[in-house]
Amino acid sequence: MQLEFSADNEARLGRLLAEYPDRQACLLPALYIAQEQFGYLTHEVMELVAERIGMPPGEVLSTATFYTMFRKRPTGKYHIQVCGNVSCFLRGSDRLMTALSKTLGIGDGETTEDGLFTLSAVQCLAACGTAPALQVNDTYYEEMTPEKVVELVGRLREEAK
Amino acid sequence: MSTAQTNYLLRWGDKKDLWKLDGYRLQGGFRSLRKALLMKPADIVAEVKKATIRGRGGAGFPAGVKWGFVPAGDGPRYLVINADEGEPGTFKDRALLTEDPFRIIEGAAIAARAVGLTAGYVYMRGEFLEIARKFEEAIAAARKAGYLGKSILGSGLSFDLFVHLGAGAYICGEETALLESLEGKPGRPRLKPPFPAVKGAFARPTVINNVETIAAIPVVLEIGGDAFHRLGVEGDGGVKLFGLSGHVNRPGLYEFPMGKNLKEFIFEDGGGITDGKALKGVIPGGSSTPILKPDEIDVPMTFDGLKSVGSMLGTGCATVIAEGTCMVQVALRVAKFYAHESCGQCTPCREGCAWMASTIDRFERGVASLGEIDLLLDVARNIKGRTICPLGEAAAMPVEALVTKFRDEFEAHVRAGGCPSVAG
Ligand SMILES: Cc1cc2nc3c(=O)[nH]c(=O)nc-3n(C[C@H](O)[C@H](O)[C@H](O)COP(=O)(O)O)c2cc1C
Ligand code: SF4
Ligand code: FES
Numbered sequence: 001m002q003l004e005f006s007a008d009n010e011a012r013l014g015r016l017l018a019e020y021p022d023r024q025a026c027l028l029p030a031l032y033i034a035q036e037q038f039g040y041l042t043h044e045v046m047e048l049v050a051e052r053i054g055m056p057p058g059e060v061l062s063t064a065t066f067y068t069m070f071r072k073r074p075t076g077k078y079h080i081q082v083c084g085n086v087s088c089f090l091r092g093s094d095r096l097m098t099a100l101s102k103t104l105g106i107g108d109g110e111t112t113e114d115g116l117f118t119l120s121a122v123q124c125l126a127a128c129g130t131a132p133a134l135q136v137n138d139t140y141y142e143e144m145t146p147e148k149v150v151e152l153v154g155r156l157r158e159e160a161k
Numbered sequence: 162m163s164t165a166q167t168n169y170l171l172r173w174g175d176k177k178d179l180w181k182l183d184g185y186r187l188q189g190g191f192r193s194l195r196k197a198l199l200m201k202p203a204d205i206v207a208e209v210k211k212a213t214i215r216g217r218g219g220a221g222f223p224a225g226v227k228w229g230f231v232p233a234g235d236g237p238r239y240l241v242i243n244a245d246e247g248e249p250g251t252f253k254d255r256a257l258l259t260e261d262p263f264r265i266i267e268g269a270a271i272a273a274r275a276v277g278l279t280a281g282y283v284y285m286r287g288e289f290l291e292i293a294r295k296f297e298e299a300i301a302a303a304r305k306a307g308y309l310g311k312s313i314l315g316s317g318l319s320f321d322l323f324v325h326l327g328a329g330a331y332i333c334g335e336e337t338a339l340l341e342s343l344e345g346k347p348g349r350p351r352l353k354p355p356f357p358a359v360k361g362a363f364a365r366p367t368v369i370n371n372v373e374t375i376a377a378i379p380v381v382l383e384i385g386g387d388a389f390h391r392l393g394v395e396g397d398g399g400v401k402l403f404g405l406s407g408h409v410n411r412p413g414l415y416e417f418p419m420g421k422n423l424k425e426f427i428f429e430d431g432g433g434i435t436d437g438k439a440l441k442g443v444i445p446g447g448s449s450t451p452i453l454k455p456d457e458i459d460v461p462m463t464f465d466g467l468k469s470v471g472s473m474l475g476t477g478c479a480t481v482i483a484e485g486t487c488m489v490q491v492a493l494r495v496a497k498f499y500a501h502e503s504c505g506q507c508t509p510c511r512e513g514c515a516w517m518a519s520t521i522d523r524f525e526r527g528v529a530s531l532g533e534i535d536l537l538l539d540v541a542r543n544i545k546g547r548t549i550c551p552l553g554e555a556a557a558m559p560v561e562a563l564v565t566k567f568r569d570e571f572e573a574h575v576r577a578g579g580c581p582s583v584a585g
Contacts, residue, residue, distance in 0.1 A: 019323045021237060021363050027345030028328055055345075066347035067328035069287040085249040086448055086494050087406035087480050123331065123498055124249035124448075125288055128406035128478065129413045138290040 003048045009033050013052060023053050027063055031070055040071040076111045076118035078156050080104075081135045084121045087128035092145075096132055097121060099146035103153050116160055117153070163429065164421045167392070169380050169400050170373070171416035173260040180295070182302045185263040191308055193382035197271045198316040205275035209378065211386030213398035217253075218243055218334075218371030219447060219475045221397075221464040224378075225386075230358035231276050231366045239367040240272050240281035240320075241343065241357075242375050245327055245334035247286055248447035249498055251476040253402040254372035256414055258285070258292050261376065262299035266322060268378035270313060273320035276368055280321050283372075284339050287328040297324050331502040335550050336369045338504065349504045350550035373402055393419030397463045404478030408435045408486070420461040427458070427481055438483040442566070446475020448495050449555035451562030452482075472562075487582045488567040489574050492560060493521045499556030510553035513544040517560050524571055527579030534571050537564055 005013065012033055016026045030049050031041065038045045041064055043057075050057040064070045080100060084093050097119075101107055104117050111118040127133035130142035134149070141152065168174075178184025185191075197205055210225030231238065242265065246254040257265065269281050285293050300322050304310045311319045325343055327333045333342045337351035340362050361367025377399060381389045390398035397419045403426065406412050410432030417426070423445060427433070434440050440455045445462075451472040460466045467474040482491065500518035505511040520537050523529035541557040541564075548554070564571060573581050 022344065024345035025343060025363070028326065028342065031328070032326060059346075063345060063347050067287075067330050069327075069329035084494065085498060086444070086491055087250055089490070089494055090407040090480070090482060090486065123501065124247065124251070126246045126252045126255045126286070128250050128252045128480070129404050130252075131406055131412070135288060138288070140291075 003038070003044050005033070005048070005052070006037060009037055024055055024059075026053055027055065027060065028067075031060075031064055035071060040074055042072075074111070074115070077116050077160060078136050079118045079120065080153075081120045081122040081125075083123065083125045083127070083131070083133050085124040085128075087124070088132040091131040093132040095146050096134065096144055096149050099149050100153070103150050116157070163425060164417055166430065167400050167416050167418060169392075169416065170257070170261075170264075170376060170402055171414060179261055180259070180263075180299070182263060182299070182306060185261075189383075190263055191267055193379035194267050194270050194274075194308065195314065196382050197274045198314060198318065200274075202275050202277060205271065205382070208386035209275065209381055212377075212381040212389040213393075213396055214374060214377055214381065214389065215397055215464055216371055217373035217377070217401060217476070219248060219473075221474065224370060224374050227358065227370070228272070228276050228368060230356065231368060232359060233277075234366070237280065237363070237365050238276070238278045239362040239365055240269055240276075240278045240322075241336075241339065241362055241367055241369045242269060242281065242283045242372055243334065243336065243339060243369055244283050244285040244289070244372045245331075245339060246289075246372070247331040247334045247502075248449060248476055249495070250404075250406060250444060250447045250480045251478040252404055252406070253414060253476065253478060255289065255292065257372050257376050257402075258289065258296060262296050263303065264376045264379055265372060266299060266303045266309065268375035269322055270308060270318075270320055271378050271382060272368060272370070272375065274316075274318050278320060278368065280323070282323050282325045282343055282362070284325050284327060284333070284343060286333075287326050290326065293324050293326055300324070330504075331498075332504045332550075332552060335552065338550065339369070340367070347504075349506050350552075352549060394461070394463055397465065401462075401477055403462060404476075405431045405481060406478065407481040408438065408483035409433070409481040410435055417462070419463050420466070423453075423460055423462050423467075423479065424458045426462065427479070431481070434481065434483050436483070438485060440481065441484045441486055442482045442488070444480040444482070444559070445472050446477050446479065448480070448498065449473075449559055450475040451558050452491075452566060454566055485582065487580050488563055488570045489521065489524050489580065492563040492567075493518070493525050495559050495563070496521050496556065499552065503552060503556070504550075507548040507553065509544045509547045510556070513540050513553065514556045516540050517556065521560070524574045525580060527574060527577065529571075529575055531572060531575050534564060534568060537571075 050060040215221040332338045333348040338348040342348040357367045442452045496518040500514040541561040544553040544557040
């Protein structure tokens with residue numbers, strides 16, 4: 001089946017074109033819209049974006065692969081991203097990672113079999129003053145402890161039911 | 162003399178609803194913009210020059226001087242606000258964006274008036290998606306109330322502002338990589354010159370400033386350039402946000418006049434080191450700034466003050482490290498970060514950063530030899546000065562400082578065949 005943007009997303013793309021003096025500048029926002037709708041960026045999705053913006057698919061691919069937040073494969077419903085940089089390390093981020101690995105049964109970069117959780121070690125989240133910090137999808141959780149992360153996972157499991 | 166905290170920028174603690182338009186106006190919001198609209202553009206630039214506010218993104222270039230570089234002329238000219246905040250240890254812009262968005266919008270409109278800019282983009286790191294959504298609401302409210310858009314407050318000045326999200330690449334904080342990213346390309350830094358002031362976004366004259374620099378502009382207009390300058394020290398004016406993280410009793414964000422003493426900041430305002438431990442080292446302004454030992458921190462927090470002890474003020478957010486922490490681990494986290502974030506277009510940076518990270522990892526695993534210490538220092542020195550952008554240097558400097566100042570720990574890792582300390 002031919003991929004299409006939803007009517008809503010078509011409208012968003014249309015508005016984007018008015019915000020920039022040049023079509024290619026819409027690429028990052030367009031990739032975000034595509035990722036939101038399709039979950040991750042396959043070649044077909046990138047071709048759709050290329051066609052809408054009017055760019056060669058190869059250039060869309062080279063931009064998309066440069067940025068880590070554009071997902072090229074499926075990710076769990078909840079993407080838990082634990083900062084492991086210095087300020088969080090000093091405040092015990094390794095213990096968060098260990099507790100999460102244990103309770104989820106997966107390591108860094110892996111996804112649970114039920115597709116609910118992906119666990120990733122990430123770089124500084126600009127929350128160092130309230131370290132250790134993590135994000136679940138786009139939401140921040142700060143001043144975390146091993147107990148709090150296990151509790152958080154429990155809550156997310158409930159929410160997903 | 163102990164320098165007290167100020168609250169020109171960090172003012173949301175006791176001011177409710179500052180992030181809403183009405184709350185912002187209640188605190189005198191947009192008065193500076195009204196003032197600016199009655200001033201000649203050149204006079205606004207002159208006030209910012211007098212204020213001697215040095216770039217808060219880390220490089221410390223005077224904002225007024227930068228504004229003065231933009232050539233006169235017609236056609237589109239852009240403002241880009243750098244909200245990429247990725248330098249590890251730094252957490253000030255996120256707070257400003259969340260708590261006081263209209264300050265940034267007001268600062269942007271004043272910059273537009275001063276330099277003759279037609280549109281602006283707030284480039285936010287992708288992780289700030291939720292902040293971005295709220296910021297867009299603030300922009301929409303400001304537009305509706307006439308502070309942005311066509312003929313702002315009936316003045317004839319037309320300027321609009323948009324949020325642009327990055328997507329997880331630290332290098333896009335570097336101003337020319339940011340411009341590439343804004344234009345929809347991979348974020349690989351450009352060769353300079355041309356400088357963005359002449360040829361920036363979409364090949365047009367562009368002013369790029371950090372969030373905090375722009376947020377300070379309404380303050381400059383409110384109290385005047387000279388008064389702002391006098392808050393700080395000669396040549397490094399005003400107040401600034403400073404952060405504390407790591408092993409300190411009161412981590413968080415603070416505001417002081419430029420020139421606050423770093424030692425006093427940590428031990429008085431910050432409440433000293435956690436668990437009554439001794440201090441081992443301080444990374445003064447983000448992970449690229451060379452670490453200081455305890456006997457090196459009795460210095461004023463100014464761009465020149467930190468330079469005098471061989472480091473840098475950077476972003477002003479300090480990471481405090483207590484005794485008992487393994488410095489090889491710290492070096493490993495720092496080196497891995499830059500190796501991961503190198504855009505790869507210069508060989509010394511791409512190869513050198515990867516090499517430093519894998520070598521420090523060898524020390525951590527206890528398989529390195531003593532000779533590799535000097536090799537590590539050699540590689541770090543060879544990156545410096547041979548790259549397109551400063552990231553290479555940003556990686557080499559902290560590694561060089563950590564290895565030089567804590568050489569005994571690298572040696573101990575070799576002798577013990579791994580990390581000899583339990584803590585960390
Ligand atoms: C590798 C690298 C990363 C940077 N990251 C940021 C950043 O996240 N935010 C920022 O404001 N400036 C960052 N900068 C500095 C910018 O290049 C630029 O100097 C700054 O945005 C100018 O604004 P200012 O003069 O107001 O500080 C970075 C520089 C380099 C070399
Ligand atoms: S120094 Fe590193 S990050 Fe900067 S342009 Fe060269 S390879 Fe890219
Ligand atoms: S080091 Fe973890 S948020 Fe900055």
